Amino acid sequence: MAGAERMTATIANALAELGHDVTILSLWDTASQFRLHPRIRHEALFAQRPSFRRAYLATVAGIRRHCATHRIDVLVQVDTMLALFVLPATVGLGLHHIAWEHCHFDEDLGKPARKVARRLAARFCRQVVVLTERDRLRWLEALRPRSEVACIPNPLPFPMPAESAPRTQKTVLAMGRLVAAKGFDVLLHAWQRVAAQEPGWQLVIHGEGEERPALTALVGKLQLEDRVSLPGVCHDPAQAYGRASVFCLSSRYEGFGLVLIEAMAFGLPVVSTDCETGPRELLAPGQDALVVATDDADALAKALLTVIRQPEMASRLAAGGRQKASEFTLERLALQWHALVEAPPASAAR
Template identity: 65%
Template structure:
């Protein structure tokens, strides 16, 4: 008899936004659907997706547009509960611990097992103090909390002494490992990310104002879209960088941007993981990055595959970029080391870790508590 596939739901805000959490939700849903899991994605709003979905993935949304969740709280909880019952969901993966405020009451009495998927780091609440309570709820009541770095896993254990398993599962490279690295012949420094304050592109522009006179034939390209576009374009023009800085928006194929760059820069004020670093490293791009929590500090080895500088300071960032540009031999060595490291983030082994966690949830609480099933990255030491 063919075993019944585990019925799994990813609960998220929306898939119609070009951002890391949304991209990873689609990536993991697709991968697990291809492995035979019965996968649904429930967005709170907007049934469109910026990312292609596997034909077997059922994507629904509670609202056409983002509502006021204070006014629509009861409707939201009822909608999630209806989805869980209709789809006979066994495991609910909440793509942000904040969703616990909806998911816990929605799943009450249904026997659904919860996993929280944390895409930021523990000490950043993104301006919402309620996030701290949400993390406590997840640590107390959930089967597991998935974090992206070992540093963050240790922080959860230190701060909350959780009853939940805290599993470190990094984000996978969302595309196949490129057969060839970038030729690095174009005189282009690339940055990729949402145009929001967290990404520090204002700091990068101020740094580039110092680099441009030293490397007048080089260009800076910032790929992405977001609320800060108008402010960043105004700052670019104020700094006189209109001829050497482009903000082309969202690229339909971001791999083309990596393949046509020679240096990658991450200027973030904070990161949960920094998937763009892994993507850039896969193309053999040498990295200049800020030393922010938690991803860059775990992903990068200063002097081996990157130059790392303090957060929020244009002058050190400018010096690092100028050094990378003016020392192509060193840049090539860093880029090769980065490409080797990127091979450790191929999808298959990371998907297997998700499968081990999901199957452990499916095995039932008794075996979970006895510890019969071994999952080395989530031991509460």
């Protein structure tokens, strides 16, 4: 249910709709958590997650076998780490190879090998796709890649809502994996201050992950049991956004921050942390969001209280957000992907 998997399904569906024959090859897990276009073939190399250190050669051989069997022309690796498997698997096959980066350049997610994989992708892939212009410039500055580095933002995974959310319920919504990067611990400390001053308001945090026990314990420690709910993965985003009046992103870092675009599409005023990539590029402070420093619970609480107590400002931010979200429609960005996979080699173009 993570963002990269969701975007894989979203872009695969869009390319299939445009007439491409699309296969999704998972390393493991044949079941998709997201709806797939009827024309998409979904296969997995392993029935369950293996040890890739022990199964490295089998993984490389399986990728190569799949590409040869299905006569793959274009291969999009949906994580730059996959270069460690895909590059040796496709030697000599003449594939159009695209690496898709979902994290920002200066974060390796605790895997030092990611830095090596990025260097390999920058040298041997035809294109590297990143999510923000800031990240594109970091790739160019740090690696001087032989690959073309293209910025294609994540699209809205659903059509632009015809109307804004009614914003009649006193609910602040947050959404994301329950991991330390999302800063939900900071949000809970901020919410303790908000709850003390605005007793009618509730905080809903949708998502699942390894931090659930710690966050549940923190809710109890802060005595917020009747003011905070953690209902798990959101299977109906339209309903979740439709029941909220404010959206809050408390992340310590983001690769992009698609939930910001989703919330703005539904006309929710946004309070966000000022992450280096993603929010800093997507948001215009004071125009479509209130933006505060990361890891600052006091500033986050103050911004939330401002939006709650100033409905005219909230409406102005919401209107600006709706306008911003309209730039991220799937139809528009799918055409950029279509052009990318159809692009001839640079030598042929010349």
